[in-house]
Amino acid sequence: MDLVSSEDDVSLRQVVADVGKKFDHEYFMARTKAGEPVTELWQALAELGFLGISLPEEYGGGGGTLWQLAIVAEELAAVGCPLQPLVYSQSIAGSILARYGTDEQKERWLRGLAAGTLKFSFALTESNSGSNSQGIATSARVEGGNYVLSGVKTFISGVDDADAILVVARTGTDERTNKGQLSLFIVDAHAPGLTRQPIPTALQAPDRQWTLFLEDVELGPDRLVGELHRGFRAVFDGLNPERVLGAAFSVGIGRYALDKASRYVKERAVWGVPIGTHQAVAHPMAQAKVELEAARLMLEKAARLYDAGLQAGESANMAKFLAAEASVHCLDSAIQVHGGNGFALEYGLTDMWWLARLLQVAPVSREMVLNFVAEHSLGLPKSY
Ligand SMILES: Cc1cc2nc3c(=O)[nH]c(=O)nc-3n(C[C@H](O)[C@H](O)[C@H](O)COP(=O)(O)OP(=O)(O)OC[C@H]3O[C@@H](n4cnc5c(N)ncnc54)[C@H](O)[C@@H]3O)c2cc1C
Known part of the structure; x- marks a missing residue:
């Protein structure tokens, strides 16, 4: 795994972030309040080929990697647009259909998924x-x-x-x-x-x-x-992409929160200096940043192992666990350093809370991840 990002990855991140910023968190929340899907953003992503980026070229996809789909999910979440359908539609259904679907099913369903015209x-x-x-x-x-x-x-x-x-x-x-x-x-x-x-x-x-x-x-x-x-095998295969995408989603939320918090504590001054000067304010953010970067590394490892056709279960579970914990810590520290403003909806933090928290429970709970690690990584007896 090359620790230096490729030019392609850097430019993919940039283009996705630019699209995400055009819509942004306010748009995301407006659609949420209206109880309607983010159709315009979804269409914009489809036109740029991002929804099918990891799906096979012969069915209209980009022929790319799970890692690239994870970049798309992370960058969107990092600008306040965490899109859950990327997890259950593009990553789970997409990867299962690509691997297990018949030619006819791929033609009928996968092509639409890749084009962004069908959602699962x-x-x-x-x-x-x-x-x-x-x-x-x-x-x-x-x-x-x-x-x-x-x-x-x-x-x-x-x-x-x-x-x-x-x-x-x-x-x-x-x-x-x-x-x-x-x-x-x-x-x-x-x-x-x-x-x-x-x-x-x-x-x-x-x-x-x-x-x-x-x-x-x-x-x-x-x-x-x-x-x-034999569906359990197929579901199991779909779970690694799901965990990778879940981790990307969490990492993006963590980045979103720390980005807001860093800007805020550099400007807000109540004792004559920016509050970020105080270590009690800075350290929880710094600690969350450390956790976030560790989660990002594990996320990349999991995605790259999966893309190389190697065993990705352990690192996908670990990435999911680390990223969910880190994003909750990032968001919590961001809310804390905003003081009362952390609760004001215009600061766009508390409205992300349950999304970040969700990833500690779904698609797989932190306890079930730890069960997996205890059993498969440490060789401990299964308790259930
Ligand atoms: C917002 C949201 C969206 C969701 N979307 C989907 C979806 O699209 N499709 C879908 O199929 N599901 C979906 N889910 C379901 C989700 O995957 C489950 O909620 C999750 O897997 C946990 O299952 P459960 O809720 O039945 O909890 P339970 O299995 O009842 O577990 C309750 C608690 O006990 C712990 N626990 C259970 N067994 C053990 C054990 N052996 N060892 C240690 N701890 C244990 C769990 O970790 C958890 O903390 C969604 C859930 C939510 C909240």
């Missing part, structure tokens, strides 16, 4: 199984050559703005381990039998969360992604 949601979580993904109850049974899906998914992001949903369903049970055999299906967002209910949350973001009710949703055989019963 990703539906794994269920209230009864939670972090235990293999314990899901949503089932897909075979009937006359078709699949019929039934079950309830919860906390599914962006369904109202999605064209399709990549749904993880149970298609059998492994008799040896008693664990669910999972399969992946593409469900139209308006499929008959699919209904949804919003879940009000504290998040300040254009994408909302939904409970999805699947009642005998019938799908043709062309909607199965990858092999029947």
Whole structure:
């Protein structure tokens, strides 16, 4: 891994940041208040080829890397536009379809994803199984050559703005381990039998969360992604890009917060000198910066390992963990050094709080990351 950024990476960062700044945090919050997606920003990114940057060229993508998609996500978050669909649509659905989709599926779905004309949601979580993904109850049974899906998914992001949903369903049970055999299906967002209910949350973001009710949703055989019963492998493969993108999202929020805080403490003076002169103000910011840079390095390592086709699970989990912690510390220290202004919405800090905090819980919680590291990196026994 070259620690000196390539000219291509530097210019990609610059172009993305320029697009992001044209729209900026005020635009992001205005769309959030209106309860509408960031369509104009999404279109601008699509026109520049950034939404398909990591997807295969033969389906209209840029043929680039996950690392480049991470740069796009980081730079947008760093200007106050953290776009969650980059995580669940471009990175999870995009990477799974690119690896496991049939030619026909890629033509039908991946091409639209790459062009930015199609958006996916990703539906794994269920209230009864939670972090235990293999314990899901949503089932897909075979009937006359078709699949019929039934079950309830919860906390599914962006369904109202999605064209399709990549749904993880149970298609059998492994008799040896008693664990669910999972399969992946593409469900139209308006499929008959699919209904949804919003879940009000504290998040300040254009994408909302939904409970999805699947009642005998019938799908043709062309909607199965990858092999029947082997969906867990595909989901697992999609999780590394998800963790990398989640880390990029967090790093961007951390940069956004520290950038605002640094500018503020250099100007604000209440004892005749800028408050940044006081070490009690400077040190928490400096510590958060140290944590942020460590997270950035791990993020790049994870993305580059993934792009090289090497084992990226450990570093993707570590990057996700470090970045989520760092962004919360950056944002918290930024709010603190703003004093009362930290709570005023015009300073654009508290409205990012729940987005930063979310990444300590979703897409994978900090505890499940630590479980992974304990088991896979340290070789400790599994506790659950
Ligand atoms: C805003 C938002 C958006 C989301 N978007 C999506 C989406 O688009 N698609 C999707 O499928 N899901 C989505 N999720 C769901 C998210 O992935 C889950 O909330 C997350 O994986 C945790 O699952 P849970 O909420 O059921 O918590 P639980 O599994 O009930 O866990 C609760 C707590 O217990 C801890 N815990 C559980 N098991 C263990 C263990 N073995 N060891 C140690 N600690 C443990 C957890 O870390 C957590 O802190 C979203 C969630 C939110 C809040």
